Amino acid sequence: MTDFNAFSDIVSTLAGPRASGLKVDNGQVSFVLDVAAMDAQQRDELDARLRTELQQAGAQSVRIVMTAERIAPRLIAVASGKGGVGKSTLSTNLAVAMALAGRSVGLVDADIYGPSQPRLMGAEDSKPEAEGNKLFPVKGAGGVPFLSMGQVAKPGQAIAWRGPMAGNALSQLVDAHWGNVRDIVVDMPPGTGDIQLSMIQKHKPMGAVIISTPQDLALMDAARAIGFFDTAKVPIIGLVENMAGYLCPHCGEMSDPFGSGGAEAAAAELGIPFLGRIPLDIAIRKASDAGVPPALGEGPIASAYGAIARQVIDWMDNPKAPPA
């Protein structure tokens, strides 16, 4: 049997009609694989089996072009009405917790005012490579690939951007070589202005997670963010309350510097799901600053992020219609 026939047998046995365009050139095997309607695990398993068996049969190299790679990943926006409420920290930990739950997930840092994901993902020194204009995401904490505005814009430069420029910069991050990534968490710039609107209009996210602290003013801002996504016809997945309740590391007493439960009450009033509460905990800031997302650890904080991630995953698997 010629090499071609041997390789062809393996490919058709394992992939059947999903495979097409088999080429063999000097031991280099290439073909197209239609992976539509397969989940990430099935795709990865099939990919691995094909490569192993072809190599065992003598292939020097194997190139598999997956057609589903052309399907654009789905975006989940993480947004806040104002800065400093923990939006970037939630974005990192949501992406990491989704990856731990088995999702093929990436992260885009669209926060042009203060891109912090390279630090939060523990990959400040990694720079993305490019093929022409197209970037390759960098591997961050928990193996989650990510791209950040901080990697494509000079510090301080983006502050002067107008909406269309911000929208184009976001395109560079979203239209990158995401490979098998199916879901991308997008850390949005805080607020509800022109910049955010341009980004949303250009890259319509599948849904939005809003984060707020329990304070009245922060909640008013969160309500504005919810109204903003309603107007842009992007469904709200739910509201997360951050910095709720402070557990004193010295005396063990729980106090509520910003109040507590306000976001849950506000979510009920606004008719949107409440996704959970993350306490104010110095360990979150320390781990985040060190580039080790707390979602990777164990204990109540990791569980809280895990529970939020599960609800986001459930929502993505059963999405709600956008607001009429």
Ligand SMILES: Nc1ncnc2c1ncn2[C@@H]1O[C@H](COP(=O)(O)OP(=O)(O)OP(=O)(O)O)[C@@H](O)[C@H]1O
């Ligand atoms: N639950 C928490 N407990 C303790 N510290 C937290 C918590 N959440 C976030 N922080 C800390 O608060 C600061 C602000 O968080 P983060 O950068 O995530 O906010 P942001 O809303 O994205 O801010 P910005 O608007 O500047 O982008 C960071 O130092 C972060 O480590």
